[in-house]
Amino acid sequence: MQVISFQNLDNFIPQSEFEEKVLLFCQDWRNNKQDFEFFTSGSTGTPKPLKIQREQMINSAQQTIDWLGLEKGNNAFLGLYPNYIAGAMVLVRALIAQMNLILVEPQENFFSEFTADLPPIHLASFVPNQWKTLLMCNLELNNYFGQAKGILLGGSDLDEETKAITSSQCRFPVYLTYGMTETVSHIAFQSLSMNLTNYLQTLPNVHISKDSNDCLVVSSPSTFGEKVVTQDLVEIISDSTFRIIGRNNRIINSAGLKINPIELEKEIGFYFKGINVSFFITGLLDEFYGQKVVLIVKGNEFIYWNDLIQYLKGKFDKNCLPKEYILVKKFEITTSGKLDILSTLRANNLN
Template sequence: MVVHPDFKLNGLSYESPQDLLEFTAVLKQQGAAHEMALASFLSEWGNSEDHIIATTSGSTGTPKPVKLSKAAMIHSAKTTGEALELGPKTEALLCLSSDYIAGKMMIVRALTLGWHLHVVAPSMEALTEYDSAYDFVAMVPAQAMHSITALEKVGTLLIGGGMVSNQLEQALQGVATKAYVSYGMTETVSHIALRRLNGAAASENYKTVSGVSLSLDARGCLVIEAPGISSVPVVTNDLVDLISETEFKWLGRIDNVINSGGIKIYPEQVESALEEQLDVPFFVAAEPDPVLGQRVVLVVESPSPDGRASGVHKDLFDGLPKYSRPKKIYGVSKFRYTETGKIRRNEILSLLQNYPKKS
């Protein structure tokens, strides 16, 4: 394990990797839950293996272990530092779980680039309850939304782990913090592209970090060439509008696309149009239709099976194109979420009466 000479962890410096690992052993025994997760990863990072085992988020299926090269993670850390201009002595806040790739990569970036890493529990209050200022913070969307009033303490904010709502993106227009949303997955060792959300450089398009090139497969899904990350192309299930080899606009996931009467409907775009109309958790999906093949349905978190108790009614859909309007509303008393805060769509759909289970 290589430790940059400028690296600090919660204000402490370490003369050697062995010193850091000795401190890690203490954390494993005496630390809080988030500190034990940090210690567990540092132990794995410092062992003799050339890889680590990470776990996918489980948003589109059962979480699964993935073997990631340590060299690829170091490469990813360097490209992030280059893309966001974050060098040695960057003051960074880790408020994500070290059990998942986003948290792990914050640690690798700090070790590799010589950051001063402050580690706190992964809570909504991670930024608001401390007075410290940071050059760089990574958060999930819910944390970022909760922290809007405290962002004056942050130079650069990276949001990942879920879709950025229109509400959050609009709120970010009023802050000086440079805010980005990331595109990536566990298999690509965190992000391979970034989209600026605010300021003069704001864009609807993602731009790749250094060394990454893009193409489309026969389905219209994104294919990622990242030699520093993977020896083979990474084929995704993400439908995109490819602007160039290094730039794209994300449309949605092919496994979510609804074919209604021959018209392709992207649930994520319908959700974006509806989010200002609904103040309860929801998502858009499909169910079989004898005439159209599939029809659009809306699933909301509601105590009543038709969503009425949450104020959901069909008039909300008047602004949508005809084929995009949900034909039925389902209410589910309590949504299920992954460990990283994403709705478990397939699990919820499988619980709905008369809805066919997905394999």
């Protein structure tokens, strides 16, 4: 761990490759670099390079600073690599709001840095796996985040059990955020603690709509008002609130039925509540179905298959249910911390 004051953000001595990347970004920013290249997350395909302008990043950072009331002298916790948009935007917010930085290496045992000498944290961003790890470590998180103005979770959705634990244990603001590289970080949030909500609320001056495929369309100051068409299927509740109900590019076409795997995953998550099981639903090529609905499970977990199917029969049409389950040794993870479904399937010779 290294704590760096705002004045020294571009002039500290890095002690690891991670800290070198942080230093380089801060130096580029203070040297007025105008364009930055990032890669999309790669969770639904090969990561693609994307050029983001400095002004877009300023607009995005200012939205978050205003929303959370971040101030000069606050402490921002960074445990994400800055070559992806989530980590970079923590740095931009710190540089604009004149905050200090707490740098913690993004590794599996990062929670070991949560010791008595950790300064108060006012802002932090985590991917879901990091947040789950913190919740499972028996740390008294209220001691570390008690002064937080916002703990931001992003990159993918959280399972319902983790949301419930967050709501019951955290006496500080935790938000599940929605955004992507193309929108220059988050444009909406869902409160998971204190004032719990079950929908996403947009930040000010963010405009949402749907296209003909029911996919979310976003425009905001961080996109210069240009519309970004996403692959997320949505239910729009109002001009500023919405729910994600699936991914257009994950829809399974099985025997003529279009099946949303996210709806199945949510119910299976309820079934496995209290049991640490990692899984996802996918469609595999099949001569009869075209795509066969399959449950992929990590590890050697014994699945009470008939009980699970019986449970799901009460929730879904029988033609939408998984036809089998497959155990794999591990799930592939992108460098930004997301489940890489395509690479996991390829690594296990599943088409």
